[in-house]
Amino acid sequence: MKKLEEYLKGVSSLAVTAHINPDGDATGSVLAVLNYMKDNHPEIQTNVYLQEPEKELAFLPGCGEIHTELSADKVYDLFMICDCSTLDRIDPFAPAYRSAGRRLCVDHHKSNAGDFAEDNEVYPDVSSTCEILYDLMGTEHIGRNTAECLYTGIVHDTGVFKYSCTSRHTMEIAGDLMDRGLDTTSIIDNSFYSKTYVQNQILGRALLESVLFFNGRCIFSVIPESVMKFYGVTGADMGGVIEQLRLTEGVEVAIFLYETQTGVYKVSLRSKKFIDVSKIAVAYGGGGHARAAGFTASGRSRAIINEISAMIAQQLEDAQAQSGT
Ligand SMILES: [Mn+2]
Known part of the structure; x- marks a missing residue:
């Protein structure tokens, strides 16, 4: 240096x-x-x-x-x-x-x-x-x-x-x-x-709608455009949502999507210990770090989550193969 x-x-x-x-x-x-x-x-x-x-x-x-x-x-x-x-x-x-x-x-x-x-x-x-x-x-x-x-x-x-x-x-x-x-x-x-009142509301909504999968090792939540409009929030109000999802007990990977315009999602990824989420983000043209990354994707939210899940599953398999379990 x-x-x-x-x-x-x-x-x-x-x-x-x-x-x-x-x-x-x-x-x-x-x-x-x-x-x-x-x-x-x-x-x-x-x-x-x-x-x-x-x-x-x-x-x-x-x-x-x-x-x-x-x-x-x-x-x-x-x-x-x-x-x-x-x-x-x-x-x-x-x-x-x-x-x-x-x-x-x-x-x-x-x-x-x-x-x-x-x-x-x-x-x-x-x-x-x-x-x-x-x-x-x-x-x-x-x-x-x-x-x-x-x-x-x-x-x-x-x-x-x-x-x-x-x-x-x-x-x-x-x-x-x-x-x-x-x-x-x-x-x-x-x-x-510090959070504004609507930021707390949208956080609550995201947590309420969240879904566990892969036996509780992953969690996702999606805020569609209609909900963004209902609360009058933008991407700037979403800080802290992904972190609260990540903190869910037993979760290794958290995925949070919010729809910035019809069919376009900002995707945030966080992991706790061993999944490299930057690899997933880079595959979508985004970037970040091993434990925190993000990207923008178009399409249906379920399809995006399914694709991400497949990449997580691959990394989970590789990790299990390496640890010999
Ligand atoms: Mn930085």
Whole structure:
């Protein structure tokens, strides 16, 4: 791993982006870089390009400076792409990515092949892109605002320090960031756990309609478009549903589908210990991690679930064959 400072040598303009539908880690990453640049390199023009983040992330320093559209014909010396494993996930900003002098990808997605930037800092075993950025930046260059962004990203991608991607190093970084005087309780409550009334209702509905299969080792739930409309919810309101399904006792794999438009489903997958759900997501053109992945699929929900089930069954069989049972 090189230091961010090395990548910034000779750079006078920098653009930063992350994946579409930005989550806490994606938003935290780009705003951490923005704040880092303000503190350490005010002489370098830095622009952040990102779809508008969810309102629970609006407290992050610099959130108001995000550009949601590309400024025409601007050519940057360096373009940083954070928390993103494929170019199609930065679609609106891809022209500036292509025209830039150099490209640097900082990511932790297992599905990242490291094949679209000259420089790659890609570490699939690291909890979050924010954790990688902490190491790239170095503690001595990280001010309070940068720390707040990095901490938020780590909190979100580790499910508040509980997913298996959380390492001792993750906790040490979190401790170091806390030393900057962050209100960590508010960050966790307000950006991660807090739910609106309709979010709670749709969560309840998804749990009520959930179905166990494969002898209780898998669970799925589907929210059709009509139900989305009834509650007045969008994809942004679905956070936490898949996690609650995953927590069901005895379940190895959780599948959650919601219909974004007629016949088009956003599919989220989670596993607990041994099913690699990123393999399933990649087969559908999506991506993610071994224990958390997602993709978009068209067709009937039952047909999609049947296909996913067949892939899970194959992995279950392979795992059983390997363990000799
Ligand atoms: Mn991430």
